[in-house]
Amino acid sequence: MSVFSPATRDRFERLAASYPQPRSALVPMLLYAQDELGYLPPEAIAEIAALLGETELAVREVIGYYSMLRTAPAGRYHVQVCTNISCMLRGGEEVLAHCQRRLGIHNRQTTPDGMFSIEEVECMGACAWAPALQVNYDFHQELDPAKVDEILEKYRRQG
Amino acid sequence: MAERPAYPAAHPAEVRVVSQRFGDPRAATLAGYLDTGGYQALGKALGLNGGEAMAPEAIIEEVKKSSLRGRGGAGFPTGLKWSFIPKGGDKPKYVLCNADESEPGTCKDRLILEHDPFAIIEGITIAGRAIGAQRGFIYIRGEYRYVLDIMQRALAEAYAAGYLGANIRGSGFSFDILAHTGAGAYECGEESALMESLEGKRGIPRLKPPFPAISGLYGCPTVINNVETLASVPPIILRGGDWFLNIGLPKNGGPRLFSLSGQVQNRGVYELPLGFPLRRLIEEVGGGVLGGSLKAVVPGGSSTPIFTAEEALGLNLDYDSVGKAGSFLGSGGVVVINDRTCMVRFALRVMQFYRHESCGWCVPCREGTNWLQLALTRFHRGDGRPEDVDLFTDVAQNILGRTLCPLGDAAAMPILSIVRKFRSEFEDHLHGRPCPFAAESSAVPVA
Numbered sequence: 001m002s003v004f005s006p007a008t009r010d011r012f013e014r015l016a017a018s019y020p021q022p023r024s025a026l027v028p029m030l031l032y033a034q035d036e037l038g039y040l041p042p043e044a045i046a047e048i049a050a051l052l053g054e055t056e057l058a059v060r061e062v063i064g065y066y067s068m069l070r071t072a073p074a075g076r077y078h079v080q081v082c083t084n085i086s087c088m089l090r091g092g093e094e095v096l097a098h099c100q101r102r103l104g105i106h107n108r109q110t111t112p113d114g115m116f117s118i119e120e121v122e123c124m125g126a127c128a129w130a131p132a133l134q135v136n137y138d139f140h141q142e143l144d145p146a147k148v149d150e151i152l153e154k155y156r157r158q159g
Numbered sequence: 160m161a162e163r164p165a166y167p168a169a170h171p172a173e174v175r176v177v178s179q180r181f182g183d184p185r186a187a188t189l190a191g192y193l194d195t196g197g198y199q200a201l202g203k204a205l206g207l208n209g210g211e212a213m214a215p216e217a218i219i220e221e222v223k224k225s226s227l228r229g230r231g232g233a234g235f236p237t238g239l240k241w242s243f244i245p246k247g248g249d250k251p252k253y254v255l256c257n258a259d260e261s262e263p264g265t266c267k268d269r270l271i272l273e274h275d276p277f278a279i280i281e282g283i284t285i286a287g288r289a290i291g292a293q294r295g296f297i298y299i300r301g302e303y304r305y306v307l308d309i310m311q312r313a314l315a316e317a318y319a320a321g322y323l324g325a326n327i328r329g330s331g332f333s334f335d336i337l338a339h340t341g342a343g344a345y346e347c348g349e350e351s352a353l354m355e356s357l358e359g360k361r362g363i364p365r366l367k368p369p370f371p372a373i374s375g376l377y378g379c380p381t382v383i384n385n386v387e388t389l390a391s392v393p394p395i396i397l398r399g400g401d402w403f404l405n406i407g408l409p410k411n412g413g414p415r416l417f418s419l420s421g422q423v424q425n426r427g428v429y430e431l432p433l434g435f436p437l438r439r440l441i442e443e444v445g446g447g448v449l450g451g452s453l454k455a456v457v458p459g460g461s462s463t464p465i466f467t468a469e470e471a472l473g474l475n476l477d478y479d480s481v482g483k484a485g486s487f488l489g490s491g492g493v494v495v496i497n498d499r500t501c502m503v504r505f506a507l508r509v510m511q512f513y514r515h516e517s518c519g520w521c522v523p524c525r526e527g528t529n530w531l532q533l534a535l536t537r538f539h540r541g542d543g544r545p546e547d548v549d550l551f552t553d554v555a556q557n558i559l560g561r562t563l564c565p566l567g568d569a570a571a572m573p574i575l576s577i578v579r580k581f582r583s584e585f586e587d588h589l590h591g592r593p594c595p596f597a598a599e600s601s602a603v604p605v606a
Contacts, residue, residue, distance in 0.1 A: 018337060020251070020294075020377055026359035031301055031342045052359075065361035065518070068301045068343030084263045085461055085494055086420035088508050122345065122512055123263040123461075124302050127420035127492065128427050129164050137304035138161035154160055 003043045008036050012051055022052050026062055030069055039073045067121075075110045075117030077155045079103075080134045083120055086127035091144070095131045096120055098145045102152060115156065161305065164270070170429060170444050174406055174414040177390045178430040180275045187309075189316040192277040198322060200393035201281050204288055205330040212330065213396075218289040222392065224400025226412030231257055231348070231385030232460065232489045233565075234478045237392075243372035244290040244380045252292035253376045254283050255357070255383040258299040258306075259341055259348040262460035263512060264492030267416035267428045268386035272299070272306040275390065276313035280336060282389035284323070285396055287334045290382050294335050298353050301342040310338040345516035349564045350375075350383045352518070363520045364564035387416055407433035411477040421457075421495040422449045433477040440476065441495055451497035455581070459489020461509050462569030464576035486576070501596035502581040503588055506551075506574050507535040513570035524567035527558040531574060541591055548585045551578050 002009045012029050016022040026048070033044045040063060042056075049056045063069045079099055083092040096118075100106055103116050110117040126132035129141035133148075140151050166182035169175055185191025192198065199208075206212030213221075223238030244252060256279060260268040271279060283295040299307045314336055317323045325333045339357060341347050347356045351365035354376045375381025391413060395403045404412040411433040417440060420426050424446030431440065437456065441448065456471035457463060464486040466474065474484055481488045496505065514528035531554055538547050555571040555578075562568070578585060587595050 021358065023359035024339075024357055027342050027356060028340045031340055062359065062361055066301070066342035066344050067515075083508070084512055085457070085505065085508055086264050086492075088505075089421045089494070089496065089500065122515060123261060123265075125260050125266045125269045125300070126164075127264050127266045127418055127494075129266075130420060130426075134302065137302070139163070139305075141162050141164065151160075 003041070003047055004033065004036060008032065012048070016052060023054060026052060026054070026059065027066065030059070030063060030066075034069060038076075039070050041071070045071075073110070073114075074119075076115055077135050078117050078119065079152075080119050080121040080124070082122065082124045082126065082130070082132050084123040086123070087130040087132060090130040092131035094145070095133065095143050095148055098148050099133075099152070102149060116152070163273070164266075166270075166274075167427065172435070172439065172444055173430050174432050175430050176394050176403075176406070176414055177271055177275070177278070177387055177416060178428070179394075180278070181270060182274065186275050186277065189277060189313070189320055189322070192275075196397075197277050197393075198281055200396040201284055201288075201322070201327075204285050204396055205327065205332055207328050207330055215289045215291060218285060218396065221400045222289070222395055225391075225395045225403035226400075226407070226410050227388065227391055227395060227403065228411065228478055229385055230387035230391070230415055230491065232262065232462075232487070234488060237384060237388055240372070240384070241286065241290055241382055243370070244382060245373070246291070248380065250379040251294065251377075252290055253379060253381045254286045254290065254292050254295035255350075255353065255376060255381060256283050256295065256297040256386055256389050257348060257350070257353060257383055258297050258303070258386045259353060260303075260386070260490075261300055261345040261348050262462065262490045262492055263509075264418060264420055264457060264460045264494040265490040266418045266420070267491060269303060269306060270416075270428050271386050271390050272303065273309060276310050277317065278390045278393055279310075279386055280313060280317050280323070282392035283336055284327070284334050285392050286382060286384065286389060288332055290380075292382070293333055295337075296357060296376075297336065297338045298347070298357055299338060299340055300347075301340050304340070307338055307340050314338060344518075345512075346518045346564070346566060349566065352564065353383065354381065361518070363518055364566075366563055408477050408479075411479060415491055417476065417491045417493050419445050419493050419495070421493075422451070422497040422500070423447070423495040424449050431476070434475045434480070437474045437476055437493070438472045440493060441471075445495065448495060448497050451499045453495070454498040454500060455496040455502065455505075457492070457494035457496070457573075459487050460492035461494070461512065462565075462572060463487040463489040464572045465580065467580050499596060501539075501594050502577055502584045503535070503539045504594065504596070506577045507532070507539050509573050509577075510535055510570065513566065517566060517570070521562040521564075521567060523558045523561040524570060527554050527567070528570045530554055531570075538585070538588060539594060541588065541593055543585075543589050545586075545589055548578060548582065551585075 015025040081096040180186035347362040352362035356362040453468040558571040
C-alpha cells in the first residue's frame with residue numbers, strides 16, 4: 001500500500017526514469033511528497049527509499065540538508081517571512097513580528113488549530129518588491145502590517 | 160492569490176536584450192515566442208532556415224567575441240568556459256542552467272524564467288550544440304514553484320513542436336532538457352554543490368580541480384551557466400558577438416540585469432549597459448535614496464564587499480571597474496543603504512544568513528560564521544568589548560581562502576569591508592551604549 005496518491009506514485013516512477021541515474025529524482029520527489037502529505041513521515045521516507053533502491057538513512061541524510069523539507073507537520077498555511085537585507089531595509093523584521101503577534105505564535109510554531117505556521121526564512125528573490133513573504137508557494141510583496149492582516153484573513157477565510 | 164511583480168515600461172537608460180520580452184504576454188507560448196523573433200538564433204546555429212549550420216567552434220567563437228561574462232556571480236568569460244569542454248570522448252556531456260537564484264539582493268533570473276522561458280530553452284539548446292552535449296538540466300530553486308510550472312509548460316510545448324528531442328526540426332541534432340527543483344539551499348547555487356544536489360545528494364561542494372568541464376555532473380564534462388548568461392546567447396548568435404560587445408565595454412560585453420533594492424525610491428530590475436555609472440542607477444533610474452541620504456551600497460549581492468557613499472558615487476558598474484575598486488559586480492544585486500541604518504546590525508544580518516547557509520563541510524566556514532554571528536549579536540546588543548572589533552576581522556580573515564567553495568569568502572568579505580569602512584559605528588556601540596540607531600532604525604531583535 002502506497003502512502004501516496006496513485007497520480008503521485010506514477011509521477012515518481014516517471015521522474016526516477018527521466019534522469020540518467022534514478023537517485024537524481026530524490027530531492028524533487030521529497031518536495032512533491034511533502035506537498036501532498038504536508039511533511040515527510042517515516043512511511044513516505046521508506047517508500048521513496050525503496051523506490052530508488054536507497055537506504056532510509058541515505059534519504060534522511062538528504063532531508064536534513066534542505067531547509068524546505070520537514071519531518072513534522074507545519075500549518076496548512078506555512079507563512080515564510082524574509083528578513084534578509086533587502087527585506088530588512090524595508091521593514092521585514094516588523095512584518096515577521098507582526099505575523100507573530102497576529103497569529104499568537106513564535107517563529108517555527110503552529111497555531112493550535114493547525115491553520116498557520118510561521119518561519120523566518122532567507123532571501124526568496126523578491127528583493128525589489130520587499131518586504132515579502134510566501135504562504136506555501138504563493139508570493140506576497142510590498143507588505144506593511146495592514147496588508148499582512150488582509151492576506152492572513154484571506155487564507156483564514158479560505159479555510 | 161499570489162502576487163507577481165509588475166513591469167514598468169523601460170527606463171530610457173535601459174538597453175533591453177534579455178528583458179526584451181518582459182511584460183509581453185506573447186512570450187508565454189511558443190507561437191508568441193516565434194512571432195517575437197524567438198528560435199531565429201537556433202535556426203541560424205542549426206541551419207534550419209536554408210542557411211548553412213554553424214560549426215560548434217563558430218558558435219563558441221561568436222560567444223567569445225561578445226565578451227559575455229557569467230551573470231551569476233563569478234563573471235567568468237562564457238565562451239572560454241565552453242571551450243574547456245574536451246572534444247569527442249566517450250562520456251556524455253551536459254549543460255546545466257543554474258536557476259538557483261539565492262544571493263541576497265538578487266531577483267532578476269526569476270523575471271527571465273517567468274517572462275521569457277523559451278529564450279532560456281533556446282540558449283541552453285545552442286550551448287548544447289556548441290559543446291556537443293545532448294542533455295541539459297534547469298536547476299530551479301524550490302521556492303520558485305510557479306516558475307518551475309512555467310518552465311515545464313514551455314518545455315512540453317518545445318518538445319511538441321520539435322524544438323527539443325530527437326532530430327530537432329530535421330537538423331540531425333538531438334537535445335533534451337529537464338527542469339528540476341531544489342528544496343531550499345543557498346549553497347546549491349555553487350556549481351559543484353548544484354551537481355551533487357542534482358545527483359540526489361546533500362549539496363556539499365567538491366574539491367576542484369577537476370573542474371566541471373572535465374568532471375561535472377555524473378563525472379562527465381559539464382558546462383554550467385547562470386540563467387541570464389544562457390538567455391543572452393540567442394541574441395548574441397542572432398545579431399553577432401560584436402553587436403553585443405559594443406553595448407558594453409571591452410572585456411565587459413553587453414548589458415546586464417541589475418536588481419535594485421533597499422532604501423531607494425524606484426526599486427526594480429533594470430537592464431543597463433556594463434559600465435553604467437552607479438550614481439545614475441541610484442539617482443536617475445532609482446529616483447534617489449529613500450528615508451535619508453546615502454550611506455553605503457552593496458554592489459553585487461550580499462557577498463560582495465560594501466562601498467561607502469563616496470566610493471559608490473564614483474563607480475562604474477562593469478566587472479573590471481568594480482574589481483579594481485576592491486569588490487565584485489557579482490550577481491548585479493545592488494542594495495542601497497541610507498544613513499539611518501546601523502551597519503553593525505546590517506553586518507549581523509548578513510552573517511546570520513551565511514551561518515544559516517554554511518553547509519558545514521569546511522571547518523573555517525562552519526565555525527567562523529557561527530562564532531561571528533554569536534559575537535556580533537552580543538556586540539550589537541551592547542555587550543561588546545573593544546577588542547571585538549579586531550576579533551571580527553581576525554575570524555573573517557581565517558575563513559577567507561580556506562574553504563572548498565566560495566561561500567566562506569562570501570561570508571568573510573562583507574564583514575571585513577564593513578568593519579574597515581564603518582569602524583567608528585562599531586566603536587559607538589561600545590561601553591554599554593545602546594545602538595545609536597535604535598530610535599530610528601527598524602530594530603526588532605532577530606530570533
